[in-house]
Amino acid sequence: MTEATLIRKGLFRKVLRAILMMVSIAIAFFIFAVLGAVNKAFNAGVDVAAANRLVTVNAINFTVSMPYAYYGRVQGVEGITHVTHANWFGGYFQQPANFVQTFAVDPESYLDVYPELILPPEQREAWLTTRTCLIVGQALATQYGWSVGDRIPLNSNIWQQADGSSAWDFDICGIFTAEDSSVPTNYAMFHYDYFNESLAFARDTIGWMILTTEDVSLNDQVADEIDAMFANSPAETETTTEAAFSQAFIEQLGNINLILTSVIGAAFATILMIVGTTLVLAINERTKEIAVLKTLGFQSGRIFRMILTESFLLSLIGGGIGLGLAAGLVVLIAGAFQSFLPGFGMPLSVVWQAFALMIGFALVTGFFPAFNAMRIRIVEAFGKL
Amino acid sequence: MTDQLPLYQLRDLSKTYTRGKESISIFKGLNMDIQHGDFIAIMGPSGSGKTTLLNQLGGIDSPSSGQVVFEGKRIDNLSQGDLAKWRSRNVGFIFQFYNLMPTLSAAQNVELPLLLTGLSGGERKKRVKTALEIVGIADRAGHKPRQLSGGQQQRVAIARAIVADPKILLADEPTGDLDRATADEILGMLQQLNTELGKTIVMVTHDPSAAKYAKRELHLDKGEFVERGKTS
Ligand SMILES: Nc1ncnc2c1ncn2[C@@H]1O[C@H](COP(=O)(O)OP(=O)(O)OP(=O)(O)O)[C@@H](O)[C@H]1O
Ligand SMILES: [Mg+2]
Numbered sequence: 001m002t003e004a005t006l007i008r009k010g011l012f013r014k015v016l017r018a019i020l021m022m023v024s025i026a027i028a029f030f031i032f033a034v035l036g037a038v039n040k041a042f043n044a045g046v047d048v049a050a051a052n053r054l055v056t057v058n059a060i061n062f063t064v065s066m067p068y069a070y071y072g073r074v075q076g077v078e079g080i081t082h083v084t085h086a087n088w089f090g091g092y093f094q095q096p097a098n099f100v101q102t103f104a105v106d107p108e109s110y111l112d113v114y115p116e117l118i119l120p121p122e123q124r125e126a127w128l129t130t131r132t133c134l135i136v137g138q139a140l141a142t143q144y145g146w147s148v149g150d151r152i153p154l155n156s157n158i159w160q161q162a163d164g165s166s167a168w169d170f171d172i173c174g175i176f177t178a179e180d181s182s183v184p185t186n187y188a189m190f191h192y193d194y195f196n197e198s199l200a201f202a203r204d205t206i207g208w209m210i211l212t213t214e215d216v217s218l219n220d221q222v223a224d225e226i227d228a229m230f231a232n233s234p235a236e237t238e239t240t241t242e243a244a245f246s247q248a249f250i251e252q253l254g255n256i257n258l259i260l261t262s263v264i265g266a267a268f269a270t271i272l273m274i275v276g277t278t279l280v281l282a283i284n285e286r287t288k289e290i291a292v293l294k295t296l297g298f299q300s301g302r303i304f305r306m307i308l309t310e311s312f313l314l315s316l317i318g319g320g321i322g323l324g325l326a327a328g329l330v331v332l333i334a335g336a337f338q339s340f341l342p343g344f345g346m347p348l349s350v351v352w353q354a355f356a357l358m359i360g361f362a363l364v365t366g367f368f369p370a371f372n373a374m375r376i377r378i379v380e381a382f383g384k385l
Numbered sequence: 386m387t388d389q390l391p392l393y394q395l396r397d398l399s400k401t402y403t404r405g406k407e408s409i410s411i412f413k414g415l416n417m418d419i420q421h422g423d424f425i426a427i428m429g430p431s432g433s434g435k436t437t438l439l440n441q442l443g444g445i446d447s448p449s450s451g452q453v454v455f456e457g458k459r460i461d462n463l464s465q466g467d468l469a470k471w472r473s474r475n476v477g478f479i480f481q482f483y484n485l486m487p488t489l490s491a492a493q494n495v496e497l498p499l500l501l502t503g504l505s506g507g508e509r510k511k512r513v514k515t516a517l518e519i520v521g522i523a524d525r526a527g528h529k530p531r532q533l534s535g536g537q538q539q540r541v542a543i544a545r546a547i548v549a550d551p552k553i554l555l556a557d558e559p560t561g562d563l564d565r566a567t568a569d570e571i572l573g574m575l576q577q578l579n580t581e582l583g584k585t586i587v588m589v590t591h592d593p594s595a596a597k598y599a600k601r602e603l604h605l606d607k608g609e610f611v612e613r614g615k616t617s
Binding site: 001002003005006009010013288289292293294295296297298299300301378379382 | 440443445446465466469470471472473474478480484486487488489493496497498500501506509545
């Protein structure tokens with residue numbers, strides 16, 4: 001027998017109680033880790049954003065477009081290396097449920113602004129020269145089983161062609177990948193010209209512009225200059241860094257961070273109180289036993305440490321189980337929806353946060369029982385039979 | 386050897402409890418020596434302070450004034466931490482209600498005090514086995530307390546008290562919860578520990594026939610000692 005035996009026997013003194021506490025803790029950490037992974041996936045765009053990349057949108061809202069002419073004017077701004085533009089196509093394949101994230105872009109400049117996208121040279125050539133070319137991200141191509149050479153129609157749930165049709169025919173002439181797996185490749189792009197010329201309405205407008213600056217330090221100056229250029233026009237602009245833009249995009253979906261934090265916070269507060277109270281009562285039950293240990297010569301500090309270790313064990317076992325189950329679920333989901341949720345996975349940062357939380361949880365729930373145990377006075381404890 | 390020096394010297398020992406404005410004196414100005422190898426039975430009416438006195442001897446309670454001197458050194462002024470260390474080296478406690486850990490087996494209960502020593506696992510096992518054999522309960526080593534009778538539990542508790550080879554055994558009504566026959570077995574065992582292994586024992590009891598196993602009887606009444614010769 002060692003001290004570890006004593007600690008284990010103490011924790012599992014009432015097996016059912018110990019298991020129930022562990023299950024509660026496991027649930028809290030399960031929620032924490034799963035929601036943490038979801039939150040991370042939503043914020044993936046913010047993380048992959050390049051620091052010197054700016055986005056110019058209509059000041060009203062990023063869903064409102066602006067004149068194509070702006071593109072030409074922005075190109076003249078000092079401190080810019082590349083500018084490109086994009087339109088939201090709102091595409092689907094065959095039926096609306098088969099959502100395909102599609103942009104109409106300027107072929108060459110778009111690749112200049114997003115150097116992290118990789119296209120083999122011959123495909124790049126085809127992309128730049130073929131009017132009906134659609135380049136598809138690897139994840140999306142995998143999802144629909146598309147390959148280079150396929151001819152596919154995509155419908156738009158926003159736009160219409162002059163002939164009344166909402167379907168565009170495309171030739172897949174390239175499949176792009178990314179250097180880093182956290183960069184999404186779950187979308188497709190085609191020529192702005194092909195798009196613009198066939199439109200029934202709203203021709204010669206662009207959804208947003210993306211530009212890179214020579215240096216991060218020029219970001220503010222460039223942004224101010226662009227926005228000043230279009231001030232007091234019918235379509236004023238707002239230029240922000242890409243990271244801020246991604247954040248704004250997320251906030252459009254509701255303040256996910258706040259919601260997640262509230263859910264996690266509520267779960268933890270509840271379970272913290274339950275486990276904390278249960279531990280205090282459990283130690284009270286053992287007052288006499290602890291008094292016996294002290295009588296035998298166990299030091300108060302040692303008793304404190306032993307009881308605190310019990311709560312650490314409880315937190316780490318419960319939290320570990322919850323984290324493990326969450327990781328399993330996330331891996332399962334990520335595998336099943338690989339193309340739809342490219343950034344989804346169990347981020348290491350969430351795992352570390354979970355461990356830090358477990359330690360915090362153990363300290364908060366274990367301190368008072370351990371402190372009470374440490375302060376038990378032998379004679380008084382034996383007095384109350 | 387420290388034979389010239391008594392094991393314990395109680396000097397002018399007083400214990401007073403104050404409850405609000407009231408103060409109750411349990412005993413006042415007690416003086417007593419306990420020699421090595423003695424077996425003392427402390428008797429007296431309920432509430433006379435027997436347990437309180439035993440707690441002073443065991444260093445789990447401190448006197449209001451006076452001194453408890455053990456092997457020539459005061460223990461009444463030690464810090465809590467030093468007292469704990471002192472207890473683990475010198476004192477074996479035996480309680481009326483055994484006070485075994487319900488989650489530990491008999492052998493593990495006996496091993497508890499040895500966790501405070503530097504002994505190896507193997508050495509601890511050997512000592513536990515010896516202690517259990519001395520009290521005649523080695524065959525129940527793996528049993529939990531609730532699987533043992535009162536008498537058997539008290540044997541385990543005695544094994545726990547002697548396993549670290551303390552200089553003094555303090556027993557508070559060790560047979561208070563046992564029937565006559567079992568009580569006699571336990572008392573016989575304490576007597577054996579005293580005569581054969583030379584353990585010094587101080588035992589508190591209500592029971593005159595239990596006291597007969599001791600070498601000396603002390604009566605505590607109204608805060609004072611009255612010594613009586615053995616009546617057998
Ligand atoms: N913590 C305390 N506060 C106040 N009074 C106390 C306290 N502990 C004990 N006493 C009182 O001290 C006196 C002696 O108590 P003690 O337990 O030593 O008696 P005892 O001789 O062992 O009695 P018994 O034979 O019933 O065990 C009693 O009157 C008791 O009420
Ligand atoms: Mg008593």
